[in-house]
Amino acid sequence: MKICFILVFVVCVYMPISEGAGLARKSLTFPNKTMNSYVQLNPMSCPNLFAFTLCLRAASEDSHSYGLFSYATSQNANELLLWKWSDTRLDLYLRDTVIPFSLPAMNALMRHICVSWESEHGEVTFWVNGQRSARKVGRRGKMVRGGGTFILGQEQDSVGGGFDIKQSFAGEITDVNLWDHVLTATEIKAVSESCNSLGGSIIDWSTISYSARGKVNIQDNKDCTT
Structure with missing residues (x-):
């Protein structure tokens, strides 16, 4: 007697729950830590910085x-990473260089965070709600490679993947903008206080193309009334 076994392979693919362009006045809410919920931002171009x-x-x-912002290239998964530790430390990773900052602890209150870096002097500065941190130095004379994934x-432990649920973000995030230069103190303060400020030259929250996967809520944040 012949016994036939039929093997059924089930392939699970996480299809985008949302794709589009432009997130002006919208927030991304990640209700829980997961290993498959994320939003990929797709700028028109990303040159070497x-x-x-x-x-x-x-x-x-x-x-x-958890990771607050992750940019990976084929050369390094931590090409540009904002990493929040379990204490009040918020680190900027530039490839294999870590520049740590002790900043006010994250909580349920929305806050505006900026970080700037320039290669010539390696100067790194954080801003929280328009208030500047002490300046530090890292990756002097180097660059951030272009062509990666946001x-x-x-x-990301690899480009577009390698996710770990323990390192995922749970909370709300909005108004993500990336410029290819260092903004002045006046410009950063203006950006931190305005809902209608000019978007970034590389990532402009109001026009950016994106794809969302998993359990991500994209909704009006109602932060601006006009």
């Missing part, structure tokens, strides 16, 4: 460590 300013608004009550909600 010898300076940048990255700004965003975020809130999280998660007391564990992810919100997860920390």
Whole structure:
């Protein structure tokens, strides 16, 4: 008697729950830590950077460590990473260089965070709600390689993947903008106080193309009334 076994292979693919362009006045809410919920931002181009300013608004009550912003290239998964530790430390990773900052602890209140870096002097500065940190130095004379992948909600261990639920973000994030130069103190303060400020030259929250996967809520944040 012949016995036939039929093997059924089931392939699970996480299809985008949302794709589009433009997130003006919208927030991304990640209700829980997961290993498959994230939003990929797709700028028109991303050249090699010898300076940048990255700004965003975020809130999280998660007391564990997580990635707040992840940019990975084929050369390094931590090409540009904002990493929040379980204490009040917020680190900027530039490839294999870590520049740590002790900043006010994250909580349920939305806050505006900016970080800038320039290659010539290696100067790194954080801003929280328009208030400047002490300046530090890192990756002097180097660059941030272009052509990588931008992810919100997860920390990349490989380009576009390698996610770990323990390192995922749970909370709300909005107004993510990336410039290819260092903004002035006046410009950063203006950006931190305005809902209608000029978007970044590389990532412009109001026009950016994006794809969202998993459990991500995209909704009006109602922060601006006009």
